[in-house]
Amino acid sequence: MDKLNIPKLKQRLFFLFLAVLILYWPIKFAKYHLFDLSYQEVLEFYWRTDGCSRLSNTKEYIMECPCDSFIQPDDHFTITDDGDLYFENKFYGKLILKEKPSFFHDTSEILSGGFMEIIRSDLGVVCYYDSI
Numbered sequence: 001m002d003k004l005n006i007p008k009l010k011q012r013l014f015f016l017f018l019a020v021l022i023l024y025w026p027i028k029f030a031k032y033h034l035f036d037l038s039y040q041e042v043l044e045f046y047w048r049t050d051g052c053s054r055l056s057n058t059k060e061y062i063m064e065c066p067c068d069s070f071i072q073p074d075d076h077f078t079i080t081d082d083g084d085l086y087f088e089n090k091f092y093g094k095l096i097l098k099e100k101p102s103f104f105h106d107t108s109e110i111l112s113g114g115f116m117e118i119i120r121s122d123l124g125v126v127c128y129y130d131s132i
Helices: 006-034
Strands: 047-054 077-079 084-087 090-099 115-120 125-131
Touching: none
Parallel strands: none
Antiparallel strands: 047 125, 077 084, 084 090, 090 115, 115 125
């Protein structure tokens, strides 16, 4: 029966840990760019309003926008798999993700590149949001 070689086992475990650590970011990066964001992942970002327009074909911007100024991860929003957005279990609107936020966010810029629309049929407006 072979003796258990503790130093060699420690060395192999260290190299295994190092390999996992080195491969973590490239795998996360590839997953981000190869797969679409689920609607639940959209709520992990901060969003600020970028204006709104009337719910019609004219895309007429309104001066006083009834949309929320910010949507934050700790707000009480939930999203179904179909993109229906609920606030505290009441239907809020239909969410459409136009562009995913950037994986590598430049801290010198305010916006991270994401863009989404929320269609508020109860108010008759479309709210536009940028990710921050």
